[in-house]
Amino acid sequence: MWRPDDRTTKSRDERTPELPDVEGFREVLMTCGRRRCVTDVEVRDAGVLRGVSAQRLRRELVGRRLGEAWRHGKWLFVPTDDGGPTLVWHFGMTGSLRCCSPDEPIEAHDRVLLTIDGSRHLRYRDQRKLHGVRLADDTEIERITDGLGPDALTVRAPEFRELLSGRRRAVKSALMDQSVIAGLGNLLSDEILWRAGVPPRTPARDLSETEIRRVHAGMGRVLETSVVAGCVPPRRSWLTGHRDDSEPMCPRCGWPLCSNRVGGRRTVWCPQCQK
Known part of the structure; x- marks a missing residue:
């Protein structure tokens, strides 16, 4: 918790x-x-x-x-x-x-x-x-x-799968690695994984085909909205909109959010939605 x-x-x-x-x-x-x-x-x-x-x-x-x-x-x-x-x-x-x-x-x-x-x-x-x-x-x-991976806005699903496959590190760390995919940071990665229902500590190589598709689709949707806003918007319907609450709850299921460090970065996730 x-x-x-x-x-x-x-x-x-x-x-x-x-x-x-x-x-x-x-x-x-x-x-x-x-x-x-x-x-x-x-x-x-x-x-x-x-x-x-x-x-x-x-x-x-x-x-x-x-x-x-x-x-x-x-x-x-x-x-x-x-x-x-x-x-x-x-x-x-x-x-x-x-x-x-x-x-x-x-x-x-x-x-x-x-x-x-x-x-x-x-x-x-x-x-x-x-x-x-x-x-x-x-x-x-x-x-x-x-020294950079492909820009996150341009990565197609097959390339995305290839970029993550075989990587032992946590998927959160892989998403934030600029040599793998360029442009994603802490807030975007947490939001993407929450939408995909994937725990941030899951080794990237252990993701199923379905999970990889969900992460890629979540990345596209989050980036589309965020680029228009010019930032990762703290919407109350987004995980981002709750991470700084005094008692943060998941906007999807209402469960208390967890916070810890993954790859040296503060990471927020829902233990119910991201099992």
Whole structure:
């Protein structure tokens, strides 16, 4: 059952940006900067830069237009024009992109500000600074994506079955492994497994064909709704909507939810619905 030490404490790494959040950030970027020129770059905290200095970031971006942003898993890629480098974002545990008016007050965790056409700010906001911003050429982009599994939005049922088959680790851990399937995080994985009726600790290789089909179908439904919302929505009809309740109950059967750690991550499930 629910462990007392989990009742009121939100795991610090639980609500991290997942595929739907990053898809939402892509929309923010497209609305704020697509086909528009970067007229200034202000790095307020170089601690979020990865493999690039503040001077080089400014030199490479100012005067260039941002192209069509694309996403793979939790990574966001933004090409620039005239043969320039690709701007790459990874949002770690607390990162986000905001499109703001230049006169809007700058928040304490706004680390990098891109001025777009002199009329708006694209702000990278990040409290913990675990990942951040980098520039990449085609070789570097290939290196990043080669280390990732297929994007969770594109995985068909036969490929999904092949990705999970033979893996000894818990299915929850396999779903969250970005080298297996890119884009799923803690909340999505718990929601998907709850909908599929699969216990999170079940070894992936022990799943039946029926269970694999249910997990894949649950993934599709959860992602479809979450991408529209731009996050994993805390709906009261979803497991996600109850995980932070003081006495969380399953929205399907009303049984008390369990909480423990699987693969080092706080995991919530229903012992009745996920037998």
